[in-house]
Amino acid sequence: MLLALPVLIIALLCFFIVLRKRSVRGSISLAVFSVALIVWAGAYGLFLARSGGLVWLGLITLAATLASTALLTFTILYINHGDWLSRWTLFLLAVEPLLSQVFLWTPRWRDLFFSLHAGPLGLALTTGPWYWINQTYSDGLMVLALIFLAQTFLNKSRKYVIQSISLAFGLFIPILVKILSLANFMPFPNMDLAPFSYAITALLLVYILLRFKLLDIATISRDMVVESMSDGWMVTDLHNRIVDLNPAAEALLGVPREELFGRPADSVMSNWPK
Numbered sequence: 001m002l003l004a005l006p007v008l009i010i011a012l013l014c015f016f017i018v019l020r021k022r023s024v025r026g027s028i029s030l031a032v033f034s035v036a037l038i039v040w041a042g043a044y045g046l047f048l049a050r051s052g053g054l055v056w057l058g059l060i061t062l063a064a065t066l067a068s069t070a071l072l073t074f075t076i077l078y079i080n081h082g083d084w085l086s087r088w089t090l091f092l093l094a095v096e097p098l099l100s101q102v103f104l105w106t107p108r109w110r111d112l113f114f115s116l117h118a119g120p121l122g123l124a125l126t127t128g129p130w131y132w133i134n135q136t137y138s139d140g141l142m143v144l145a146l147i148f149l150a151q152t153f154l155n156k157s158r159k160y161v162i163q164s165i166s167l168a169f170g171l172f173i174p175i176l177v178k179i180l181s182l183a184n185f186m187p188f189p190n191m192d193l194a195p196f197s198y199a200i201t202a203l204l205l206v207y208i209l210l211r212f213k214l215l216d217i218a219t220i221s222r223d224m225v226v227e228s229m230s231d232g233w234m235v236t237d238l239h240n241r242i243v244d245l246n247p248a249a250e251a252l253l254g255v256p257r258e259e260l261f262g263r264p265a266d267s268v269m270s271n272w273p274k
Contacts, residue, residue: 004041004042004044004045004048004195005041005045006196006199007037007040007041007044007195007196007198007199008038008041008042008045010037010199010202010203010206011034011035011037011038011040011041011199011202012034012038013202013206014030014033014034014037014202014203014205014206015031015034015035015038017206017209017210018030018031018034018209019031021209025077025082026074026077026078029070029071029073029074029077030070030074030205032066032070032073033066033067033070033071033074033202033205034202036063036064036066036067036070037063037067037195037198037199037202039059039062039063040059040060040063040064040067040195040198041195041199042059043055043056043057043059043060043063044056044060044192044195047060054104054105057104057114058101058104058105061100061101061104061113061134062097062100062101064138064194064195064198065096065097065100065134065137065138066097067198068138068139068141068142068174069093069097069141071141071142071145071171071201072093072141072142072144072145072148073085073093075145075148075149075167075171076145076148078149078152078167079148079149079151079152081148096133096134096137099130100113100130100134103130111128112128112129112130113127113128113130113131113134114126114127114128114131115128135178139174139175139178142171142172142174142175143175145171146168146171146172146175149164149167149168149171150168152164153165162212163208163212166204166207166208166212167204167205167208169204170200170201170204170205170208171201173197173198173200173201173204174194174197174198174201176197177193177194177196177197178194178197181193226246227246227247229246229248230248231248232245232246232248232249232251232252233245233246233248233249234246234249234265236265239264240264240265240266241262241263241264241265242260242261242262242263242264242265242268243261243262244261245257245260253268253269255268
């Protein structure tokens with residue numbers, strides 16, 4: 001139980017900080033992440049203290065998936081695409097965790113997930129095919145969050161870029177730990193370090209919340225403003241080369257924007273008065 005105590009403390013710290021900012025967009029996702037990590041740490045500590053237990057395994061599995069899902073939804077809100085989080089999307093995100101619980105609690109299907117048996121060093125766990133599906137699903141959510149977050153590295157002020165890089169680093173930590181674990185590079189091969197990696201993510205989130213006022217200052221997405229403009233909008237560098245433009249300008253010029261980047265504006269707009 002003592003091994004899970006640092007994770008529990010960090011998760012509680014994150015939860016209480018988020019709770020103070022609960023009226024701000026994205027705070028619900030971070031609160032869910034914090035609660036999931038609290039449950040995960042507690043269940044993992046009890047699992048180790050009592051040398052197993054199906055209840056604790058079920059809670060660990062549910063909390064781990066819920067933590068990844070919460071970080072994905074937070075990232076979607078962070079990049080100002082809350083419209084993606086429809087009821088249908090949330091339903092799809094819930095399918096795999098619900099199936100995992102069904103397999104876990106149905107005796108004849110449980111072996112698809114994992115089974116517990118006595119081993120030479122105590123209780124041993126044998127994984128089934130659904131265990132790897134569940135792991136791939138949770139890790140895939142984190143990778144998807146990183147892909148979504150990548151767009152914030154462009155067309156942002158320096159402050160928001162640093163903020164996004166810090167957030168990306170936090171999202172990458174669990175993925176890195178999983179890669180090292182699969183490659184047998186972990187210092188404690190018999191211990192699941194996943195909750196500890198998510199605790200580092202939580203610690204970075206706390207830092208970002210306090211250092212950058214993450215939930216106090218809404219990041220205004222360029223896409224929300226520029227891409228939806230009905231007027232043509234273009235940016236050129238000191239050499240009059242096109243570095244950015246919106247769909248309205250693309251339509252006026254009649255040339256795909258991918259072919260316009262880096263070209264001199266004079267050559268592209270030769271038929272337009274200066």
